[in-house]
Amino acid sequence: xxxKMVTTGLELPGYKIVENVGVARGIIVRSRSIIGSIxxxxxxxxxxxxxxxxxxCEQSREDAFTLLCEHAEKMGANAIVGMRYDAxxxxxxxxxxxxxxxxxxxxxx
Numbered sequence: 166x167x168x169k170m171v172t173t174g175l176e177l178p179g180y181k182i183v184e185n186v187g188v189a190r191g192i193i194v195r196s197r198s199i200i201g202s203i204x205x206x207x208x209x210x211x212x213x214x215x216x217x218x219x220x221x222c223e224q225s226r227e228d229a230f231t232l233l234c235e236h237a238e239k240m241g242a243n244a245i246v247g248m249r250y251d252a253x254x255x256x257x258x259x260x261x262x263x264x265x266x267x268x269x270x271x272x273x274x
Contacts (some may be wrong), residue, residue, distance in 0.1 A: 169234055170245070170271065171233075171244070172244075172246055173247065173248050174246065174247075175247055176246065177246065178272060179273060180182070180244070180272065180273055181272055183270050183271065183272050184269060184270035185268075186240045186242045186267075186270060187225040187240060187267070188265060188266075188267060188268070189236040189240055189242065189265065189267070189268040190222070190233060190236060190252060190263060190264065191206050191229040191231065191233030191234070191236055191263070191264045191266040192229060192262070192263045193228045193229045193232065193261070193262050194260070195221065195224075195225050195259070195260060195261075196258050222252075225262040225274075226250060227271075228262075229262045229263060229264035232264070233245065233248070233264040237268035240268045241268075241270065242269055242272045243269075243270055243271060244266050245266040245267065245269070246269055247266045248264065248266035249265055249269045250262065250264055251263045
């Protein structure tokens, strides 16, 4: 997608949806490294933000978002509406992050 037009809303102000291409998604599955788990464990003793996990979560969301945009572009869309994230623990220490939305073709009004 040249210009990433992505919204959690159901419309893009200034644009009209001319075609609904379908559901697009990007999924990433990540695990913590043993070193990261130890470091995060030490951070939990002190309390507050667990920066190692925050960085892992943020990177996972960014990767899922990139895959979502690539999938929508392959489908022929130039925008995504109704974008959402979902995350689930697949097994101990392994999580999936899913970014999904409706791939659409929009035209400037």
